[in-house]
Amino acid sequence: MPVPPPTIKTFVLVHGAWHGGWCWAQVAQALRAFGHRVYTPTLTGLGERSxxxxxxxxxxxxxRDVENVLVWENLHDVILVGHSFGGLTITGVADRVPQRLQQLVYLDAFILGSGVSTFDSLPSATVAKMREAAREFGQGLALPAPKPKAFGLTEDAHMDFVAKRLTPQPLAPYETALQLNHPIGNRLPCIYWHCTAPSYAPLEGSRQWVKAQADWGWAEMATGHDAMVAAPELVVKHLLEL
Structure with missing residues (x-):
């Protein structure tokens, strides 16, 4: 583990679909042990807020969930991390309150432009299947959670930890789009971390967009999509090196 920086940093870690703040437990514990401030909000309708x-x-x-954490906790110079679907959330937060942020980290995350919903970016047949799954499982309100293996997890302990905690994902966030007043990232320093073992196919479009940006950082991590569960020490290492 690298030597931590001398200054205390503030991290806000945002989870993705079907997850909750619980997924950051080991990462948050390690960062706090180094003296950093860490917040792991759970988004409305998920986890303990299901x-x-x-x-x-x-x-x-x-x-708004994440923006309110920044405001009510009076946080500034925040390193804002978004995993998977959480990438859309941190893009929206950066558009609204960039003055509270220091840097954006997209951990194997989705990136979409203003006015483009997740469903807009998917094939119509895929959207139809997702809507049908929501109707059958969640009365049209939510999507059932996939198996833990879908998140690149391979160890039994990791899959068991996640399987016990996944909750249905609200459907409407897939149907609605960010309305941005500024470019993606809002001119803040941005870095994208690609989890490569295995690579999560639904993110290929986002990764290609990042590679076309001259001012975005890029790094690769030899772990699966749920890196904060499968390889928390690797995530912590990268965060401490920012």
């Missing part, structure tokens, strides 16, 4: 699942949850709800 009792709030409803039709009114949109991508804007997720953005």
């Amino acid at each position: 009792h709030l699942l409803g039709a009114n949850i949109t991508i804007d709800t997720f953005v």
Whole structure:
């Protein structure tokens, strides 16, 4: 493990679909042991907030969830990390309150432009299947969680940890789009971390977009998509090296 920096940093770690703040447990524990401040909010309708699942949850709800953490906790110079679907959330937060942020980290995350919903970016047949799954499982409100292997997990302990905690994913955030007033990242320093073992296919479009940006950082991590569960020490190492 690298020697931690002398200054205390503030990290806000944002989870992806079907997950909750729980998925960052080992990463948060290690960062706090180095003296850093760490927040792991759970987005509305998921995890321990799954009792709030409803039709009114949109991508804007997720953005407000994290924005409110920054405001109510009076956080500044934040390193904001978004995993998977959480990439859309941190893009929205950066558009609204860039003055509270220091850097954006997209951990194997989705990136979409203003006015483009997740469903807009998917084949129509895929969207139809997802809507049907939501109707059959969650009365049209939510998507059932996939098997842990879908997140690149291979060890039994990791799969068991995740399987016990995944909750249905609200559907409307897939149907609604970010409305951005600034370019993606809002001119903040941005870095993308690609998890390569195995590579998560749905993110290929986002990765290609990042590679076309001259001012974005790029790094690769030899772990699966749920890196914070499969290789928390590797995630911590990269965060401490920022």
